[in-house]
Amino acid sequence: QTLLLLPGDGIGPEVVAQARRIAEALVPDVQIEEGLVGGASFDAHGTPLTDETLDRARKASAVLLGAVGGPRWTATARDKRPEAGLLALRKGLDVFANLRPAFCFPALVDASSLKKDRVEGLDLMIVRELTGGVYFGQPRGIDEEGGLRRGYDTAIYTHPEVERVARIAFDIARGRNGRVTSVEKSNVMESGLFWRQEVTLAHAELGAGVELAHMYADACAMELVRAPKQFDVILADNLFGDILSDAAAMLTGSIGMLPSASLGAPGTPGLYEPVHGSAPDIAGQGIANPCAAILSLEMALRWSLGKEKAADTLLAAVGKALDRGARTRDLGGDLSTRAMADAVLNAL
């Protein structure tokens, strides 16, 4: 079994280095490799993802990515930007279901922006479609028509795209509280109405034992702030999932805590990444919170590497480290990235 690390840019390498130390201690039998993605790959090879790296990712059991992007590359042509490397990797691995858990560690209830009663015991899972929608739809471009400058994208979903991600949401709900809330803007978008119809059909076929509700994306954003504990699994398309999961992130104290798993067909490698970005403002200072990367490793152990017990141990260790007061700056403490990882290692 191999775990391919793609540290990427900004704080990516800093947090992935700590996840690596933990993997080496916890699952020494897993073979670890490293590669380049994003700006780091662009600087070395002139492209944010080489065919060779994508090939290595396809052959790995799991891929752990740090973060991509930064101001250094914003003037670069669009298809050479760090973000293009991430999108190409997601698409290349066909990891269509992005799982973003938002749970509040008991020790971090006080770090949340929300009042205690709103977030204590919070545990929801966002299942975001990751390889379709407006992120990839054609046609798209910036051009001139009839003397008018314009920019456009196509938000599009097809039957199999919605069905396969809905299936994953139902499967995950069955292992939780059995409730899925599907989110769209079917009141104003055709692709939203299509999404609702397809999820409803998929539910009739594949959703035994799962309760399905529908909610508009704007209402969901509001409900996530008002009463987030009402949700179990939220199913959303690529764009709404992106925004809602960032909003949900702050309910849990810090986006520095949140991992994600992106899954494709059974037997294919999963892609694991922190929900946070490359955070250029704090990169290089050794103060980033490594927990999102560490918990992404935890998800890799659970979902791709078949090491549930090691995953349980790691999750418990993060909780224990927090209970003992370990805190990076984003959580109001002053531990360095490495010291935070040490606290987790000591709690293993």
Place this chain on the structure above:
Amino acid sequence: QTLLLLPGDGIGPEVVAQARRIAEALVPDVQIEEGLVGGASFDAHGTPLTDETLDRARKASAVLLGAVGGPRWTATARDKRPEAGLLALRKGLDVFANLRPAFCFPALVDASSLKKDRVEGLDLMIVRELTGGVYFGQPRGIDEEGGLRRGYDTAIYTHPEVERVARIAFDIARGRNGRVTSVEKSNVMESGLFWRQEVTLAHAELGAGVELAHMYADACAMELVRAPKQFDVILADNLFGDILSDAAAMLTGSIGMLPSASLGAPGTPGLYEPVHGSAPDIAGQGIANPCAAILSLEMALRWSLGKEKAADTLLAAVGKALDRGARTRDLGGDLSTRAMADAVLNAL
């Protein structure tokens, strides 16, 4: 001067009736008319907006709308649904700039989901583009291609569409703290990159004295929860503005408090509506919070009817009523819709 009331569906008529009482007391010289929109119009005329109503709206000085929609009409054909009436009204009046203030009345700090320090003194303004983007872009539809069912929309903006709404955001910022944060997903959408380019150009031309920043929509959703007081004016497209303003709504205690103004070219009537919806679950019970409708009237007085002093008086009266403890259910109290309006009337 005429104010056209379009109460609409659900709690719409209940809250608009209270705004009407206040208008009659505060600005007796304004002539008040009523019309139908949404499901109410569909039931009476088979369409959610008649040409005649649109015509009356065009001739009014301002239009105050309650809310549209409800489960009764979801099986109706798409272009006959209540929401289609609202979209046709916005488009027909060409009210391209939707102003959604989010401020936290001192008396309501405790009603917010967020901790006190996060929202005390909060006062931000979301300027949402309202007549373009994915809400109206063509082509759009649900069909089959090559045996594959699919749903699609077009997210599109043109140069004049972005420029005119950016101009409004800059103008409004000048009357506030002089800062505009423009929001998009330029890292993944062409229309987002176009939006950023056009706002940047408009700023160079029209933004004297205004500081412009750019933020990704996902980051903005997170920052609205983490530290909302960092914002002055947020400028967003139709879809992102819809979602972000609902998220911002809950920062202020209750969506039942939030008004909006939709403005077109100078001299054309503005459209005023609560940010909340028709709330079918509490419709007919007389318990809805009328403040959003009352504050929408306040915005109409200020932005369309040239009655700034009456607007100031009304805004102060709402604050005073809250200070004196007036609370509907959504705010944790037990006042009826009418009693809440009485509290405002008494404070005038």
